[in-house]
Amino acid sequence: MTAPLLEESAGFDRSTIDYIQRAAASGLYEIRGLGAKRRVPNFDDLLFLAASLSRYPLEGYRERCVTKTLLGTRFATRPIELAIPITVAGMSFGALSARVKDALGRAATEVGTSTTTGDGGMTAEERASSKTLVYQCLPSRYGFDPDDVRRADAIEIVIGQGAKPGGGGMLLGQKVNPRVARMRTLPEGVDQRSASRHPDWTGPDDLVIKIKELREITDWEKPIYVKVGATRVFNDVKLAVHAGADVIVVDGMQGGTAATQTVFIEHVGIPTLAALRQAVDALDDLNMRGTVQLVISGGIRSGADVAKALAMGADAVAIGQGVLIALGCNSESYVADGEHVSALEDYARLGTAPGFCHHCHTGKCPVGVTTQDPALELRLDPAVGAKRLKNYLRTVNMELTTIARACGKQDVHHLEKEDLVALTVEAAAMAGIPLAGTSWIPGAAVREK
């Protein structure tokens, strides 16, 4: 006798049934870490054409290919000069331990790039280890200190985050330990919900004045970045340019988070691919390409992703989740005294497994990356983490230059849209790049900017 054919509902599949039943049992929505898990059009849907008869390649292992990147050349008297166009995205002390922030700084400094603070202020560890540190000015203003403004190399005004545009920060009580609480002026253990709007300005006209205040405080020395979560990117980028930003950071919906409602992560914002095209269109519309630099983030993983982002018009990228994964996030083991120690049981206690874990919000990270637990955070040795991250960033950069050389570029910033084709109609429409084998860009003539 054959087993009966079981048919799963497309609308009410097991995942949906689990969601409804969990909501019914708890009365609470799910909060989790990392980024969107649904598939959206992304950089994998683009391909490089590279050189052949009609283009001339550079010798892959011999000829020079420049990666130097300048950010903040519009108004700041001390722009940021990076060795590579790959930066470490803003992630908070609180979400991450001080040891992790230290590791990020060490690796970034060794490869010549910048790190970025996050909600919760600047730690001494990250300032000491980061040669170039971008200091975020967030709606919460947790730990925001003019001394740190003066200590920073650039200021990033955060309007929104790709994982939760329009939403404020969140740090559950288990991660609000005494040091985090002190830095954020919060009671220990409180489920912290921070503001979604800045306290002292309310719109683009105000932002003009806010940016000028920061310029006055920093004596016009430091670049001012403006970071937006990807929604109405074309308009937001234009407003940020008009407000006087030196650098605009656009964070697509695949961007990560330490703790956000799943409904937000999966259903709010637009993919990085579409966001990047809109941002570049906005800069082109204002004739500001090259004057205002564009940093794109949200799901950047590899040198191929970086090369495609640069070809589409970004000046640099910022990586968050990839950086954490390089440190050991979602690894089966952590390193203690030079030996790999299994973390599988700890994953199981969280109800997950390596490769699936998104439990940053619990503070019980089995590999010591997204935790404030004194025992768990020891699982990430800053020296080990820094070495792994340095290797990752160097690998990504090598992949980037490999592709750039194959496209005949002596400078990775010379990559251009003409070097790309799209694999799918959706990606072609979002990225404004022709479908492979055609010259067709869906919607090009009537695209809503």
Added chain:
Amino acid sequence: MANLKPLPMAREFDLAHDSLRHLNLFLHKRAALEGVAQIHVRNPDGAHSIAVGLDAALDVQIHGHVGYYAAGMNKHASVTVHGNAGPGAAENMMSGRVHVKGFASTAAGASAHGGLLIIDGDASLRCGISLKGADIVVGGSVGSFSAFMAQAGRIVICGDAEDALGDSLYEAVIYVRGRVRSLGADARFEPMSDTDRASVKSLLAQAGRTGDPADFKRVASAKSLYHWHADADQEY
């Protein structure tokens, strides 16, 4: 003659002629070096960002109305505005003293971590929003959503408060003498203790005001939003 203390050197800027950049650069990098302790600013004419980012014990006297962010992120300095102030006066102040002799617009003292902000007149919407430890004394009334998400510090309101006072408060405490049109989510009236009365008395004195602490009511957080729970009213 030799026993007389020298008067602190004073310097005057006239923003009708001197640029804001010139003024702020002097305040940041020259004033302390040159031993100038008192700076007078004439004709501010509503300019934004006057005396922002100060980091020395200077006495800055601004003679007229100022725009946004006057004395923003102040540390150590005493800044007096002989006029009205635009939005964000003394925002993110860390220490020192800012005194607005007239009225203050929105978000006065926003996210201020320390120091004392005195507003002799009324303060508009969101006074003390996101407050993180500073003290604010308002001689008049405050607008809606004052002390929104205020985390620490004290606000004394000698007049009335409009809607949603103390919405989503953390540990900051509000003392209000007049009428409160409505409290915000999770804010509640609490009895005044001896400590509260002493605080009000001290803050009024520091602001150069008189008044009986017994006339003030205390508003603080009920702390029902400190932790997630399923039965919370989602309309808060």
